[in-house]
Amino acid sequence: MAKVTDMVLWDKPGEKVLLLGNQAIARGALEANIAVYAAYPGTPSSELTDTMAVVAKRAGVYMEYSTNEKVAFETALAAAWSGLRAMTAMKHVGLNVAADTFLSSVGMGVEGGFVIMVADDPSMWSSQNEQDTRVYAKFANVPVLEPSDPHEAKEMTKYAFELSEKFKHFVILRTTTRTSHARGDVILGELPEEIKQAKRKFGKFNKDPSRFVDVPSNARRFHPIVLEKIEKIREELNACPFNWIEGDENAKVGIIAPGLSYAYVKEALHWLGVENVKILKLGTPFPVPYGLLEKFMDGLEKVLIVEELEPVVEEQVKTWAYDRGLRIPIHGKDLVPRVYEMTTRRAVTAIAKFLGLETPLNYEKLDEKYKKALEIVPPRPPSLCPACPHRNSFFAIKKATHSKGIYPSDIGCYTLGLLPPLNAVDTTVAMGGSIGIAHGLEIAQHGSLSEEQRKKEKKIVVATIGDSTFYHTGLPALANAIYNRSNVLVVVLDNLVTAMTGDQPNPSTGQTPHGMGKRIPIEDVAKAMGADFVAVVDPYDIKATYETIKKALEVEGVSVVVSRQVCALYRIGQMRKRGEKWPIYYVDEEACTGCRLCVNAYGCPAIFWDEEKKQARVEPTMCWGCGGCAQICPFGAFKPVEEGEE
């Protein structure tokens, strides 16, 4: 089995391979002769960027991990202005970060094809909200292509570049978790010569201030241009190869299935054994091509729109029908839930109701049995890894503040510090939000207190933020807190990678996928900004970390403590590769008094409680040898086994 990243570059047209949706998109971009790729990682979009990182050099593509989505967007946009094919990718909430540039620049259009891949996360498997990117697209008047399987994702990517170039307009390629993280058979297409020869492409920017400067006098011209473009694109999409009508031509009932919902609808119909329906498969939920819609609606007596999340297609279809005086029942969100992801069950239930059929399975009975079964299943939320340096930082913060502080945190692995036993996360909102929230909390808690009261009732506010997040959007918030003379402690949990999304590099390490970039130490930035106290600690030394935090808390003003230790998962991965060993800890039964501090306050997942012996126990296959347990145990019960093992 070849490495996936090699397969993405295989010069074997016609070969069938098993690819992740995101990898298929990377292949599609290469087949489309992409020149520039820039993105900030975010689940479920990350593997697209990671794949590009590995293949870029070998394909002559410029690729970067940008510090946030807005910067990535601008990098790729400028390349597209210069006539190159360019792409950026992000998760749905990433588009919020890029939104300012996105909405302001859409009127300027592009020269080379510009594709914005946005991965939505219905049901929020690893996200803070459930927004539907198609609503953004409608807002910005940008067409959306939405694949229904990995092979189509690849083909659509190529088409997206062509469509973008033809209309000199942005194109959004929208996936969901279930397309980005679906694997399926993908048939490889031709690679362009330039990609095969790893030839870097260069563009040319033709100055045109009337187009590229959005002063009001210019911007006023843009909006009508965009509206005109989107209607032309609506026309064009009548012939889009990813939109079609299928099923029974003479059927009286029709189902409209955009994007991935198509797969669920097909499966549901198959399961229900229903054949006499007409299906409109829509690869372009916005704009809905009206010509094709008209053809589809011809002769129908009722219609169901099976779409995930917001009624984006439903509203377009209903508006169209109303304007034409078409008065047939059009169902959608009355039968299909508006929250959480589409499933076959949801499609089956909606279609059965729509057609007046029984569902093939008695779901109520199933739910009842299942609920009963779950009663004895203990919860198993994700946790910080064994040896995770964040655990120690949180432990030290809690101890230094006597668990009485307010702890705004941010988006990353460390958000898991929310769970017991650490309980060290009180708020998380969005990337980079912890410092801004901390500042606001500090003002709100102490704003109207007198000097004296303040001394008595002072609430300590400790913000935690990761290294990548710090560079993402933490910087302006830190500047704001320092400038406004806030009184907060910011602990930067610097594990030298963007761990949650798969160990991507960032400015704190200075590493790039193609070698060394330039390293920017966080403490230097904090000092330069004028923080009142700046220190660097190694969280593997819990005592030193605790003492530094104590000291920082005594300082009036903004303190920044950089808690630096490489991500444990990453470190162990590297050590395994090099065949290195690490010490494994065990519990000395003589020493352990059964106080439970290690499970009740520290919570390394390698430490278990032995009910019979009433003592702690270390699972040797899970211990990654950080020695944290040995430092926090008041009785010195944790000890390293002499000879480490792999």
Add this chain to the structure above:
Amino acid sequence: MKEYNIVITGVGGQGVLTAANILGWAALHAGHKVRMGEVHGMSQRFGSVVSYVRFGEEVYGSMVPEGKGDVILAFEPVEALRYINYLKEGGMVVVNTKPIVPVQVSMGKARYPELEEIKRIVEEDFKGKWIGFNAEELAMKAGHVVTTNTVLIGALTQVPEFPLDAEHVREVIRLSVPPKAVDMNMKAFDLGIEAAKKILGL
């Protein structure tokens, strides 16, 4: 065969994704249409994980629908129960009986059920069949715990009417593990086959 649905469950870090990949490739090589689904990101850090492998002539979405799973391959006993809603009546649960106790249990905030209780729910309430054995022990016998997933895949190939050829699956494993781990994995695969055969009385 129209479709065959496998639901693989376990704890993040146990190799659920690797197992799914091996089965997916084996199905692809056997000429099937393949769809697989998984969740990345936050959901992996020692939390509960699930992965779906579907193949056959008519497979659409990447997730197995509830009540349509032919097999649940569980790397950990309570994880079998957590996704038991996917099992079809008469479906098979192949399970590694070695528990990984969640932190909540260690903290005394939740209880870990008896294996017998789990088995009873699978067999009685969900009308499922049960192949349970300590796969980790067999993996150690083969040479290393990391081969636990190979042991389980070996057992999976013995499920009655399992549509992929065991030797075919073995070949994919051989090609996907590092060269120095091939022998160990081949042994683990055989131990899995044997364990399943014994339980099934083959």
